[in-house]
Amino acid sequence: MTRKSDFTLYGVKLRSRLMLGTSQYPSPVILAEAARASGAEILTVSLRRESARLKEGQDFWRLIRDIGARVLPNTAGCYSVKEAVTTAQMAREVFGTPWVKLEVIGEADTLQPDPFGLVEAARILSTDGFEVFPYTTEDLVVAERLVEAGCKVLMPWGAPIGSGKGLNNVFGLRALRAHFPEVPLIIDAGLGLPSQAAAAMELGYDGVLLNTAVAKAGDPVAMARAFGQAIEAGRGAFLAGPMESRDMAAPSTPIVGRAVLT
Amino acid sequence: MKLVVNGEMQDVPARTLAEALQSLDLAEAKVATALNGEFVPARARAATRVNDGDRIEIVAPRQGG
Numbered sequence: 001m002t003r004k005s006d007f008t009l010y011g012v013k014l015r016s017r018l019m020l021g022t023s024q025y026p027s028p029v030i031l032a033e034a035a036r037a038s039g040a041e042i043l044t045v046s047l048r049r050e051s052a053r054l055k056e057g058q059d060f061w062r063l064i065r066d067i068g069a070r071v072l073p074n075t076a077g078c079y080s081v082k083e084a085v086t087t088a089q090m091a092r093e094v095f096g097t098p099w100v101k102l103e104v105i106g107e108a109d110t111l112q113p114d115p116f117g118l119v120e121a122a123r124i125l126s127t128d129g130f131e132v133f134p135y136t137t138e139d140l141v142v143a144e145r146l147v148e149a150g151c152k153v154l155m156p157w158g159a160p161i162g163s164g165k166g167l168n169n170v171f172g173l174r175a176l177r178a179h180f181p182e183v184p185l186i187i188d189a190g191l192g193l194p195s196q197a198a199a200a201m202e203l204g205y206d207g208v209l210l211n212t213a214v215a216k217a218g219d220p221v222a223m224a225r226a227f228g229q230a231i232e233a234g235r236g237a238f239l240a241g242p243m244e245s246r247d248m249a250a251p252s253t254p255i256v257g258r259a260v261l262t
Numbered sequence: 263m264k265l266v267v268n269g270e271m272q273d274v275p276a277r278t279l280a281e282a283l284q285s286l287d288l289a290e291a292k293v294a295t296a297l298n299g300e301f302v303p304a305r306a307r308a309a310t311r312v313n314d315g316d317r318i319e320i321v322a323p324r325q326g327g
Contacts (some may be wrong), residue, residue, distance in 0.1 A: 021327030031325075046326025049268040049319065050293050052286045057322020061292050064323065074326045082299070089301040090294030090321055161327065189327075211327035 007206060009042075009153055009184055010099065010131040012070070016041045017201070018231050019072065019186065020224065021211025028063050030220050035067050038224035043069045044101055044209065046076050047091055072133060074101040079114070081121045088125050100125060101155070101188075101209075103135045111161040111189075115142040119149055126150025135188050138172035140179055147183060154180065155188035155209060158200065162212045164192025167199055177204045194223075194230030201234025202242060266317040280307040282318060293322045 007014045020040040025031035035043060045064060050057045064071060073091035078084040081104060088100045104121050106114030113136050122132045126149055134146050138156045146154060156176060159165035167173060168190065177185060187200040188209040197208045208231055217223035265274045265282060276282035279302055283289045295302045296319040302310050312318070 021325075023325035023327045025325075044326050046324050047294065047321040048324035050288065050291065050322035051268070052288050055288075055291060055322075057293070057324055058291055060325065061323040076326055086296060086299065086301050090296065093301075093303060094292055094294045094321070094323060 007184075009133075014041050015039075016228070017207035017235060018197075018228055019044065019207060019209040020214065021209070022064065023211055024215035025220055028060075031215075032063060032067050034214055034220040034224040035069060037221045037228070038214065039228045040224075041069055042072050043067065044072045044074050044211070045095065046074050047087060047094060070099075071095050071097060072099050072101050073097065074135075075103045075121075077105070078103060079105050079117075081117045081124070084117070084121045085124050088121075088130060089128075092130065098129055098131045099133065100130050101133045101135060112157070113137060115139065115145075118142070119145045122146050122151055123149040133186070133188075138169050138176050140172075140176060143176060143180065147180070153184045153186065155186045157189045158187045158196065159190025161189040163190050164213060165190055166192060166196035167203075170199075170203070173200070173205070174203055194226045197227055198230040198234035198237070201231055202237050204238050207231075263312060264314050265312060266315070268318070268320055276312055278308055279310040279312055279318065282312055283307065283320070286320070288320055291322065293320050295320055 007017060016039045018038050018040045019042040020035055020038050021044045022031055073095050075084040075087040078087055084104045102121055104114045104117035105111055118134055122134050125132050132151050133153050133155050134151050135155050136142055143154050159168040184206040186207040186209055187205050191197055191210055192213050200208055214220050214224045263274050263276055265272055274282050274285050276285050298317050
């Protein structure tokens with residue numbers, strides 16, 4: 001397990017354990033403020049068609065560069081291995097990074113990963129020199145295959161993207177953590193509240209990737225800060241070694257020495 | 263030259279992908295390109311010929327989660 005100060009993803013040392021998405025904010029200014037308030041050192045980005053008339057991508061890129069964080073390009077919206085691999089190749093050139101948050105979506109309603117396509121794309125990209133951050137489920141066998149394919153980080157979902165449901169399968173996530181003590185594990189997607197992020201960190205997860213929970217909050221900047229604090233608190237709690245839970249009460253005040261007052 | 267640029271049929275005076283970007287005023291922009299579904303690196307655009315009916319995708323940085 002990594003220590004508090006050692007958070008390393010593909011050889012890059014990081015202090016913040018929060019990774020933040022850049023989509024759905026009320027304005028570019030609020031995105032920039034939220035990113036700074038969160039303390040995130042990694043921001044996720046995507047590639048979309050550029051219009052010669054609007055050139056929206058050029059403005060967005062200036063904004064991201066000014067924030068100064070490292071970027072993690074995604075392959076969001078890709079349903080096939082070929083689309084995901086081609087998108088990753090384009091992202092590597094545009095963003096100048098071998099990092100890619102690999103999404104191969106299998107189902108439109110839940111946006112859950114297609115594990116078969118994911119493993120195949122991860123293998124192709126890892127062989128081609130990419131550093132792959134796979135968006136996956138908590139399935140242990142899929143995780144094993146992803147590691148075999150060359151992934152040195154795993155990003156299981158908490159719940160479906162944008163659902164805000166929190167950690168749907170705590171048992172499965174706990175098993176994944178126990179099975180891969182040395183692989184950095186990031187909860188990616190599905191969180192709605194800072195308490196859920198803290199819970200992920202208390203399980204021993206190395207970090208959390210968020211977007212909608214911050215972007216769609218009434219005050220995204222304040223929510224970004226709250227998530228940053230919750231993640232630190234959860235990490236601190238994990239390192240401190242939580243007590244075992246039990247079914248019956250156990251008095252915390254000593255029994256011995258109690259005055260007899262009958 | 264009739265090219266399908268980002269899903270829209272356009273008349274683009276160009277023999278190569280590099281010239282197409284020039285005609286579309288995107289030569290200097292931070293973009294990546296694909297021709298008929300295959301990634302074409304920036305350094306290969308000048309040598310990549312385009313033909314009538316080719317599909318060109320031109321993408322740029324955008325918000326993502």
